[in-house]
Amino acid sequence: MSKVIVMDHPLIQHKIGWIRRADTGSKDFRTLISEIAMLMCYEATRDLELTDVEITTPICATTVKELKGKKLAVVPILRAGLGMVDGMLAMIPSAKVGHIGLYRNEETLEPVEYYCKLPKDCDEREVFVVDPMLATGGSSVAAIQMLKDKGVKRIHFMCIIAAPEGVKRMQEAHPDVDVIVGALDDHLNEHGYIVPGLGDAGDRIFGTK
Ligand SMILES: O=c1ccn([C@@H]2O[C@H](COP(=O)(O)O)[C@@H](O)[C@H]2O)c(=O)[nH]1
Ligand SMILES: O=P(O)(O)OP(=O)(O)O
Ligand SMILES: [Mg+2]
Numbered sequence: 661m662s663k664v665i666v667m668d669h670p671l672i673q674h675k676i677g678w679i680r681r682a683d684t685g686s687k688d689f690r691t692l693i694s695e696i697a698m699l700m701c702y703e704a705t706r707d708l709e710l711t712d713v714e715i716t717t718p719i720c721a722t723t724v725k726e727l728k729g730k731k732l733a734v735v736p737i738l739r740a741g742l743g744m745v746d747g748m749l750a751m752i753p754s755a756k757v758g759h760i761g762l763y764r765n766e767e768t769l770e771p772v773e774y775y776c777k778l779p780k781d782c783d784e785r786e787v788f789v790v791d792p793m794l795a796t797g798g799s800s801v802a803a804i805q806m807l808k809d810k811g812v813k814r815i816h817f818m819c820i821i822a823a824p825e826g827v828k829r830m831q832e833a834h835p836d837v838d839v840i841v842g843a844l845d846d847h848l849n850e851h852g853y854i855v856p857g858l859g860d861a862g863d864r865i866f867g868t869k
Contacts, residue, residue, distance in 0.1 A: 662834065663838045664844075665839070666843070667842050667843075669699060672696055672703075675696045676820065680857070689864045693792060695747060697745075698750045700747075700842060701747060701818070702751055703840075705751065708728070708786075710725040712726075733757065733758055734752070735757070735787055735803070735807065736759060737790070737799055738759055738761040738775060739865070740860075741789075748788065758778035759778075760773075760803045761776065764799060769798060773802065778807070782810060787815050789804060789807070793819060794822035794830065794841070796848065797825065797826035800826070805834075816837065817838070819841055820843070822841045822843070822854075827839060
């Protein structure tokens with residue numbers, strides 16, 4: 661069974677409080693999503709392995725630590741996941757970025773795939789899939805399956821707000837994928853929105869509603 665890590669850092673919790681407010685506008689919403697992603701990335705990468713490297717400072721030769729040969733990739737689920745990319749790259753600037761386009765059919769809530777472009781060597785990378793919202797889990801389960809079908813083995817999923825229903829579905833479908841969550845909410849409503857949630861993350865980031 662995969663790990664579910666709920667971030668309890670006060671800065672993350674404070675900023676999540678602001679994105680939930682209905683009167684937070686797109687500009688602030690975007691900034692906050694990016695900042696939360698950056699803080700979550702910092703916490704989520706704490707287990708990355710390090711290796712010793714010999715270097716020379718202006719004073720003498722010494723041994724320093726460096727990330728151990730692992731190459732990383734960030735894969736946002738479009739559109740809402742795009743809002744988290746800048747924050748992730750601020751922490752891991754050498755990561756490659758893939759894109760998976762999925763939207764939810766409003767009636768069935770099933771994900772519909774419309775785009776997939778991944779780094780060529782994605783299967784050699786440790787991949788962080790990002791989407792601010794994990795609701796029914798349909799989108800993230802499908803996105804992770806698309807990565808696995810392309811041979812990706814080391815996958816983490818990061819979301820800002822999750823519903824228990826989505827976490828359960830992810831753990832059942834992908835028990836090998838850790839789920840990193842900013843806040844675990846109460847339930848889904850009859851339209852598949854997270855309660856209390858924040859509404860539609862894509863629309864709030866891009867000002868489309
Ligand atoms: O409260 C919500 C719920 C969902 N979204 C958007 O939908 C998908 C995730 O939904 P799944 O049911 O888990 O497939 C996510 O990409 C969000 O863009 C939302 O914005 N707000
Ligand atoms: O998952 P959806 O349907 O909300 O898509 P988008 O992220 O484009 O709003
Ligand atoms: Mg949306």
